[in-house]
Ligand SMILES: Nc1ncnc2c1ncn2[C@@H]1O[C@H](COP(=O)(O)OP(=O)(O)OP(=O)(O)O)[C@@H](O)[C@H]1O
């Protein structure tokens with residue numbers, strides 16, 4: 243990353259909280275490009291929060307320089323700089339004595355906007371973060387955790403800051419709400435294109451949200467900084483590999499879609515295929531069924547066990563698969579299905595394969611081997 | 619008060635000058651009672667008002683520059699522990715008998731109480747709220763004005779309640795140096811060995827303390843509507 247063009251550029255930044263103790267952040271150089279989402283992950287106490295808080299000068303670096311949007315960070319008084327950087331924290335920190343409207347309008351109020359403009363902006367923001375507008379006149383204590391978190395995001399975005407910093411924004415909400423909020427952040431980002439830095443403990447969250455992930459080690463040392471897929475595919479060192487954990491392979495699957503895999507033809511027959519050929523086709527694929535295709539369409543499948551039961555003496559070889567009962571194919575995935583989901587479809591179905599179908603067009607099958615093949 | 623008790627024992631004549639309470643004496647003086655009430659309230663409001671302003675300043679200083687908290691409470695403590703009568707003796711040569719001397723003694727009394735509760739209140743603001751305010755770009759002064767102090771209102775009101783009730787009691791003593799109030803009834807009764815005004819003065823100051831205290835509770839509730847909602851929610855969750 244070229245530091246000169248970065249929206250946020252940390253250059254050789256060190257932070258020591260005491261003269262003698264170890265540094266919380268050590269000679270960190272890192273750039274965040276405009277409109278990019280970057281996640282900081284790492285074990286507890288490794289300096290993620292410290293780094294984040296140095297960006298908006300809640301903490302002053304001991305050494306090194308930080309540039310925000312090309313400007314030296316101390317070109318402005320700290321409080322003015324902060325008004326152009328949204329900040330969301332786990333504990334949210336809504337003002338309990340102000341209505342939701344006033345909470346959201348906090349920065350516009352500081353910037354001296356008139357009442358009417360602030361109100362209009364609040365109305366826009368509740369819509370942006372999917373909040374019920376009737377909540378605007380309530381106090382924070384009247385809202386659920388998830389709603390409060392949305393207010394926190396709305397408040398951070400109120401004056402349309404180009405940069406958004408988030409410190410474990412979703413770790414206090416339950417997993418279902420968390421996933422919801424993560425989706426919302428991605429949808430929101432498509433509309434607002436902010437430069438976002440998000441600190442998280444959760445590797446999956448980082449992979450899901452971030453364009454690039456920085457893996458921190460104790461002392462604020464960045465062990466690897468790259469696209470999630472690249473980190474998962476090739477961890478820079480043992481620390482990164484063990485931090486990503488045993489599920490590294492599975493996590494990679496979350497980043498791939500069926501489209502990234504090569505499909506195989508599989509045991510595909512037509513309605514006129516004789517049962518004898520169907521048996522060979524199935525055997526070649528080590529299954530006991532064949533799929534019936536018709537042009538670009540997948541009609542369903544037939545069971546060869548049914549053929550065995552119908553003609554136990556081996557007669558009926560002249561019959562075609564059309565004589566067997568056609569059943570609907572249930573293990574179906576789409577090209578944009580995440581591979582992790584496709585894997586689930588395969589292992590939970592009895593067919594051992596999933597058919598890839600795009601708008602009625604059948605393009606082939608995937609099996610566990612195709613998935614394994616996609617991992618490197 | 620022990621003087622009152624000692625005096626009352628054994629006096630059991632019928633309605634009249636020597637009876638425990640001579641109701642006619644009281645009902646004949648509505649104007650005087652009203653006058654004394656105004657004096658008492660005025661002494662209290664002025665003392666608590668001045669004490670409040672001084673304490674607010676000291677508290678903001680103590681929170682902003684932490685090292686000053688020790689010295690501030692040390693002085694507050696000293697003022698608080700000097701008995702009021704002793705303070706009168708010290709002050710009278712400089713400020714004479716009267717309003718100013720009485721106010722100095724009363725205000726001195728409120729400072730420790732108010733500073734302690736205010737600093738506790740300002741300190742107990744959730745760190746996340748403070749951090750959020752800083753991160754959003756509040757200046758120190760702005761944060762103090764629109765976040766810290768409003769959120770400390772419950773603690774501040776609690777301090778004012780204690781200060782006000784204490785001062786209402788003390789104002790009865792300032793009558794000794796000629797400042798009117800309910801203490802004037804008590805003085806009068808003690809001088810003339812006449813129980814009715816003593817009891818009247820004491821009862822009225824207790825009543826005033828109760829009324830002022832309740833009024834402050836109500837003011838506190840009105841000033842902190844967000845708290846009521848949080849409580850309701852808490853109760854609802856408990857059920
Ligand atoms: N204000 C402070 N004073 C002294 N030491 C601090 C301060 N803030 C953080 N530290 C220390 O700096 C180191 C990094 O802390 P930091 O909060 O940045 O970690 P983190 O990566 O955010 O951890 P977590 O995941 O637990 O939030 C820790 O050792 C911490 O104890």
Ligand SMILES: [Mg+2]
Nearest residue numbers: 290291292409
């Ligand atoms: Mg942290």
